[in-house]
Amino acid sequence: MDETVTEELDLPPAPGAEQYHSLALANSVVTLPGGRVVDLLATPAETNRWMTERGLAPVDAGMQEMCAAQLHVLREHLRSLFASHVAGLPARPTALTAVNDALTKVPTAPLLRWDERNGPYRATPHPTGEIVDHALASLAADAADLLAGPDAVRLTACGSAPCNRYLLRHGRRHWCSTRCGDRARAARAYARRAHPDEA
Numbered sequence: 001m002d003e004t005v006t007e008e009l010d011l012p013p014a015p016g017a018e019q020y021h022s023l024a025l026a027n028s029v030v031t032l033p034g035g036r037v038v039d040l041l042a043t044p045a046e047t048n049r050w051m052t053e054r055g056l057a058p059v060d061a062g063m064q065e066m067c068a069a070q071l072h073v074l075r076e077h078l079r080s081l082f083a084s085h086v087a088g089l090p091a092r093p094t095a096l097t098a099v100n101d102a103l104t105k106v107p108t109a110p111l112l113r114w115d116e117r118n119g120p121y122r123a124t125p126h127p128t129g130e131i132v133d134h135a136l137a138s139l140a141a142d143a144a145d146l147l148a149g150p151d152a153v154r155l156t157a158c159g160s161a162p163c164n165r166y167l168l169r170h171g172r173r174h175w176c177s178t179r180c181g182d183r184a185r186a187a188r189a190y191a192r193r194a195h196p197d198e199a
Contacts, residue, residue: 014158014176016151016168021054022143023155025071026078027165027176033183035162041075044068056135067132074102074136078143082166085147086157102140106133 017024028040028050041047047068051057077098084091113123146152151168158165159174160183167176175181 011177011179014165014167015170015173016154016166019168020142020146020151021056022078022139022146023082023166023168024054025075025139026082028075029164031162031164033162041068041071047071051135056138057131061131063132070132070136074098074139078139079166081143081147082155083157085152085155086166099140099143102133102136103144106130106137 011030013024014027017027030038030040032038040050044063044065044067048057048059048061048063051061051063051071052059057063077095080092080095081099083089084095111123112120114120146155154168154170156167156169156174158167158176158180160176160180163176163180165176173181
């Protein structure tokens, strides 16, 4: 049985995760060898830290359990969409609906404001109570850009079991990290030694 733990993950970001925050969100729960599952968003404080590191929330946003739960739900829908894309299968309607709901929940156009001293300017309303909604909309837009954009052909799943992270493929690389690549190569070498007649 998989055991979910909360801890710092000693893995570099998967290729593309620094460019696409939605990819980082999908990879914020990682299955490690031995069935361990590390969830980088396991608590509201960890969720707040993850969002702050990506400019999606201020340090003092004070995430609550409900906020973390909303991010977990979007994460599962993004993982579903990424899995469908990688497998060449139709997307689950519930996953599409969840992403579209997040996209349309907040206004995306900056409103016209007027400052007495400096005159007109545009700003997107961002009340503290809507931080999570704005973060979800930003992550959903990021995922939509990834899936509908030119990088979509590079989206793949890590080829080293049991790793469940997604990445943007560079050349022939199908691993999210050197560690996963080494594990996959070691498994192939072991299989060749164990079954030399099949090589």
